[in-house]
Structure formats: C-alpha cells, structure tokens
Amino acid sequence: MAKHEDTETFRKRLLEVATALxxxxxxxALSLREVARRAGVSHQxxxxxFGDRQAILAAIAAQGFDELGARIGGVTEASSARGTAQLLAAGKAYVAFALERPAHFRLMFRPEHVDLRHHPEALAAGQRAHAALEAVVRACVEDKTFRRADQGDAVTLTWxxxxxLASLLLDGPLGLTAQTPEAREITADRALRLFRKLIEA
Structure with a gap:
C-alpha cells in the first residue's frame, strides 16, 4: 500500500479489483491471490x-446495498413529485442499479454466496436500503395511493x-428479448408505468 493511500481508500481499491474480476x-474468477496480483501488492x-474470500464478497454486497439505498433516496429527495410518480422513480432507480452493477446485485440477494446473518455490516447495509424503499412506499400509503393497503404488504409488492423485473432483465428471458441498455430501459419503464396505473385505478 502506498504511503499516501489511507486504509479505507486502499480497501475500496481492492473491492474495485475484486468486483472487476x-x-x-x-x-x-475471484480469488484473493488474483486480487493481490491485479492490485500490485503482496498476496497476503x-x-x-478482509480476512478471507467470503469477507470480501460480503463487503461487495454491503457496498451494493449502500449504493442502492443512496440511489433510491437520492431520486426521491431530488424529485418534487409525490405519490406514484415518486414510486415510479424509485423503481427505475432499483432496476438501473441492477443493470449497471450486476456483480453487486448478484451477490446481495443470494445467501448461498453471502449469508447476511454472518456479516453484520452487510446486513445493516441491506436494512438501510430496504428502509429507503420503505420510506417511498410509506408516503404512498399515507396519501392513499395504495388504497386500503397495509404498509408492509405494499412494501413487499413494490419490492x-x-x-x-431487475432479475428478469439481468439474467432472465426479458434480457434475451431486450438486449440493449435502451431496450431494457424501455421494458422496465413500461412495466413500472403499468404498475403505477394499476395501483392508481
């Protein structure tokens, strides 16, 4: 590690290398030895x-949850829209994250790769991301956008x-029919707008 590079910055650099792998x-393709080689440091x-390979996977997942939560929160904070318009923006942010950060997304929700019960930092990051989505849905429940809906049920449905949608576009059949970023964005937009119409009906 270069003398001018602090521990946190260097840790982020190792995560970038691991994510790229x-x-x-x-x-x-991920091994800590290969991470070391790519980063130009000793294999130790x-x-x-990070301790071991599982720990670096958990750190990548935590990083993903934090970015997802920030994207959802950022979209809603930046928008003056309320109700279903804000819900639509949050949904688009969720799908966009999955398509732009596939390595993170594939780890975050797969307990066979990262069991959040054994990684408190990743679990806490996941809870923060969920809270960001929950805040958007709660606002919709409070303004009666979700008519006669329990808040917990509304969160589950939206999530x-x-x-x-994100999973089908990233690794499922929707990704085969919508192969370009533009086509995937259009597919996601249509599905989310239909969802908006259904809950407004």
Whole structure:
C-alpha cells in the first residue's frame, strides 16, 4: 500500500479489483491471490484487510446495498413529485442499479454466496436500503395511493415487482428479448408505468 493511500481508500481499491474480476469471469474468477496480483501488492495484503474470500464478497454486497439505498433516496429527495410518480422513480432507480452493477446485485440477494446473518455490516447495509424503499412506499400509503393497503404488504409488492423485473432483465428471458441498455430501459419503464396505473385505478 502506498504511503499516501489511507486504509479505507486502499480497501475500496481492492473491492474495485475484486468486483472487476467477478464482472469479467463470474464468482469463480475471484480469488484473493488474483486480487493481490491485479492490485500490485503482496498476496497476503488482501487477507489483512478482509480476512478471507467470503469477507470480501460480503463487503461487495454491503457496498451494493449502500449504493442502492443512496440511489433510491437520492431520486426521491431530488424529485418534487409525490405519490406514484415518486414510486415510479424509485423503481427505475432499483432496476438501473441492477443493470449497471450486476456483480453487486448478484451477490446481495443470494445467501448461498453471502449469508447476511454472518456479516453484520452487510446486513445493516441491506436494512438501510430496504428502509429507503420503505420510506417511498410509506408516503404512498399515507396519501392513499395504495388504497386500503397495509404498509408492509405494499412494501413487499413494490419490492417484488422491482426486484423481479431487475432479475428478469439481468439474467432472465426479458434480457434475451431486450438486449440493449435502451431496450431494457424501455421494458422496465413500461412495466413500472403499468404498475403505477394499476395501483392508481
């Protein structure tokens, strides 16, 4: 580690290298030895910062949850829209994150890769992301956008739609029919707008 590079900055650099490896070759391509080689450090250095391979996967997942929560929160804070317009913006932010950060997204919700119960920092980051989505839905429940809907049920429905749409576009059949970023954005927009119409009806 260069003398001018503090621990947190260097840790982020190792995470960037690890994420790039996953994006290039999938999870099997990730090893701490290869992270060290790509980062130009000794093979023991990543172990000093993360402990083991599972810990670096959990750190990538935590990073993803934090970015997802920030995107949802940022969209809603930047918009003067309320109700279903804000819900639509949050849904688009969710799907866009999945498509732009596939390595993160594929780790965040797969307990066989990262069991959040064993990684408190990743679990806390996931809870913060969920709280950001919950805040958007809560506003819709309070202004009666979700008519006669329980808040918990409304959150589950919204999350299921956004996550399912993101997964189908990233790794499922929707991604085969909508192969370009523009086509995927159009597909997501149409589905989310239909959802908006259904809950406004």
């Amino acid at each position: 996953i994006e290039e070759g999938g999870l099997d 250095t990543p172990y000093h910062h 299921a739609l956004a996550h399912g």
